[in-house]
Amino acid sequence: MGRKPKYKHLLVIRLSAMGDVAMTVPVLISLLQNHPNLSITLLTKNSFAPIFKDLQRVTVVHADVKGEHKGIYGLYRLFSSLKKLNIDAVADLHNVLRSNVLKILFKSVGVPVIQIDKGRKEKKALTRPTNKVMRPLKSSHERYADVFRRLGFAVDLSQDLVLSKPILPQEIASSIDASSRLIGIAPFATYKSKMYPLNKVELVIRDLLAQTNAQVLLFGGGSKEKELLDTLASKFNSRVVNMTFNVPFKAELDLIANLSVILAMDSGNGHLAANYGVPVVTIWGVTHPYAGFVPYKQPLSNSILPNLDTFPLLPTSVYGNKFPEGYDKAIDTITPDDVVAKITDLL
Incomplete structure (x- = not known):
């Protein structure tokens, strides 16, 4: 069991891409296991919602960034609807222009926001053509976990934090061997x-x-x-x-x-x-x-x-x-x- 958390309801932001969104799952499993009273609202694309279907206490909210939530006014509408959910703190696992706008809006009403450190400097050193620094960098899983740790939550990724294997649906089992x-x-x-x-x-x-x-x-x-x-x-x-x-x-x-x-x-x-x-x-x-x-x-x-x-x-x-x-x-x-x-x- 982790230490007693300060916050009860987190907003987690990770809009795209699918692989980056999927990488949040083991981190959220650890977070939820260590903090049984925590609830999470996850802001992402609606099409990604099934990725989290097996996680209890996680509610997916759709960010319609090409429609209703497009632009500054759309993001304000999104913020207004999220604010009604009584969010205690925000974990921004994306750190892009859209999430930065939401950060400013949440901070303006006193809600703390912690953003991911993407490690841009060391990634640049890894990929530059000269004076390349070839060493393993911190994984995205650990970068996500660090955001929650800075909010005061315990996250331990050393365990086997995997989802249970579901039974094959009949619609699939009948079409394959x-x-x-x-x-x-x-x-x-x-x-x-x-x-x-x-x-x-x-x-x-x-x-x-x-x-x-x-x-x-x-x-x-x-x-x-x-x-x-x-x-x-x-x-x-x-x-x-x-x-x-x-x-x-x-x-x-x-x-x-x-x-x-x-x-x-x-x-x-x-x-x-x-x-x-x-x-x-x-x-x-x-x-x-x-x-x-x-x-x-x-x-x-x-x-x-x-x-x-x-x-x-x-x-x-x-x-x-x-x-x-x-x-x-x-x-x-x-x-x-x-x-x-x-x-x-x-x-």
């Missing part, structure tokens, strides 16, 4: 520099089907991604199924929780799986595990990196949006054999 081991593959990311080429993903799948009796499930997040994965899945038999848009996000999370292992990029699906204790193999391009975005409780040995001799300036970016000419091809130096070997080891 639930009796076999399930391998998830999520080959997409926000930036191409972080995406393993689909022709190599195809080779990975061929080898996995040859070496295991598992079923491979493909995950994507948009209509274009669904189209690409439909084409990929059509090259195989029923042991490869594209789950993109097949089921609602809530049911998809239940499926991810029941995977034996998932292959993901430096992106959201790996974090969603890690929250359920699923082994995650991550492929990295111009980004690097040292920046602090390794999925929860996943060993560094599960991270597969490009050839650093060929691309000595890696990492060049924290998010994948900055790299010298040609470095977007760094991820191509990772061989399908290396990927398959790591997945089969975890199986």
